[in-house]
Amino acid sequence: MPYLPKWLIKPFAKPYVAGETLDSVLDQVGKINKQGFKTTIDILGEHVINVNEALEVKKAYCNLYDRLDLIGEDNTVSLKLSHLGLELDPLLAEKNLNSIIEKSKSTGLGLTIDMEKSDFTDITLKIYFKAQKQHSGVGTVLQSYLHRSLDDLKALDSENLHLRICKGIYRESPLIAFQGAAEIRQNFFDMAKTLMTGRGYACLATHDITLIDRLEAFIENNNIPSNKFEFQTLLGVPMGNRLHELKEKGYAVRIYIPYGQSWFEYSLRRLEENPAIISYVLGNLFRR
């Protein structure tokens, strides 16, 4: 793929990315809100290589908040700390994050710190912990493929916990991560149960229909109130009528929408990290 021209790859990436500009993503947000779904917006990019780049990313996120505020719906923001300069200097990333948190506070629109590869788990949780004390609208993510995640979740439990659970997208060693689909799914389910019966708010981020069936059964059998959780999916992943059905039941559904100029690099990195994605993408294209 790196050797193929962008114009050839673009149609494959198109369903999963909302375009390159802020206007294009806001257009998508409007359409998705009209269907009764919430969104969370991610500016594509990660691993910035200089301070100025990280500052530009911070500005772009602040600008995104201003524009989302004008829409007046529950649309939140998702970001990666490596995009704010984490690898250059954790203090730089934290400073940039603090400016974005101020925007989250003033607009009342939430913020989720995405979880990256396991080298960053400790530092991300450390920064999240401080950020959450500053503003309860800040959430983060735990990945069910990591052995440690259920313990992390239990340690984070609080009234202010706003946590996305996902399976995890990076390639991780068997020493620290489950490798089998069944174990990863089971750990997701156990984490979701712990979160929904604990004090926090659960964002259930998955397209796995078997898992969604189990989560729904748990929610119904245990009378989990609908203000304790929401379902989340990635833009473009086909879900048939399932998202509408969840919405009809009164459950909140949020679509994660990435946008930006780095779509090509982003797609390549995701493929490098998890070659299984190519089979999803091709499968989805053919089903479409």
Ligand code: FDA
């Ligand atoms: P599974 O991998 O079993 O996929 C189920 C089905 O969904 C597949 O058969 C396929 O049809 C479809 N599908 C899944 N992913 C697809 C894709 N990318 N393209 C096309 N089709 C796909 N990860 C992480 O490490 N850190 C993070 O912060 C986040 N954040 C995040 C937010 C949200 C809202 C979602 C939905 C996901 C993430 N992820 C993530 C990604 C997550 O960890 C995981 O890699 C994917 O969601 C795929 O896992 P599923 O649970 O969907 O199951």
